[in-house]
Amino acid sequence: MDVERLRYPIGLFEPVTNPTFAQRGEWIRDIEAIPEQVRLTVQSLTPEQLTTPYRPGGWTVQQVVHHMADNDMNAFIRFKRALTEECPLAGSYREDLWAQLDDYNVPVEISLVLMKAVHDRFAALLRSMRENEFERSFISQTHGSMSLNEAVQRYVWHGRHHLAQLLSLRERMGWNN
Ligand code: NI
Structure with a gap:
């Protein structure tokens, strides 16, 4: 299997331009479900598997x-x-360098809890938003102007x-634990 396929198993990001209410509801349910799916995928892995x-x-x-x-x-x-400022310039972060910092050595459990908490807060916020608020936008340093409609989909x-x-x-590894 080629490396790009391993790197992008679901393909590159492609936004839906004018999402329906139903589509957005599906995304919000995904946001609520993903942390548990990640937990089920990694919680029983051995230290060796976690560092693969x-x-x-x-x-x-x-x-x-x-x-x-x-x-x-x-x-x-x-x-x-x-949502609260007029088209703010969003901060960037060096994900490659963040991954080298020492907090990446803490147990995955800590980030599983963190992820679940952020996703639940995010889902609650999304459910409270009016249609026109999804038209609000920020400036991404890598992608330019981005509406909240697109930001949800990217998330x-x-x-x-x-x-x-x-x-x-x-x-691929045949891990069954
Ligand atoms: Ni990423």
Whole structure:
């Protein structure tokens, strides 16, 4: 299997331009479900399995889980700033360097709890939003102007994307624990 397929098991992000109420409801349910799915995927892994790269040259399982929590926190802050400020310039973060910092050595359990908490807060916020609020936007330093409609979809894609990397590794390695 080629490396790009291992890296992007669900493909690249492709936003829906004018999502329906039903589509958005599905994304919110995904946001609520993903932390538990990640938990089920990694909670029984051994220390050796947790330090296995999900692809050659890629992050380990443990780094992927900590990265997911870091990304969720950043995304939640960007989102809330756009709801309360006029098109703010969103902060960036060096995910490659964050993954090298020492807090990535704490047990994955800590990020599983963190991820669940951020996702539940995010889902509650999304359920409270009026249609026109999804038109609000922020400036991403990597993607330019981004509406909250798109930001929600990116958030869901990001969770599914990394979950699929972990599931694909489990399957390739034949881990049954
Ligand atoms: Ni990521």
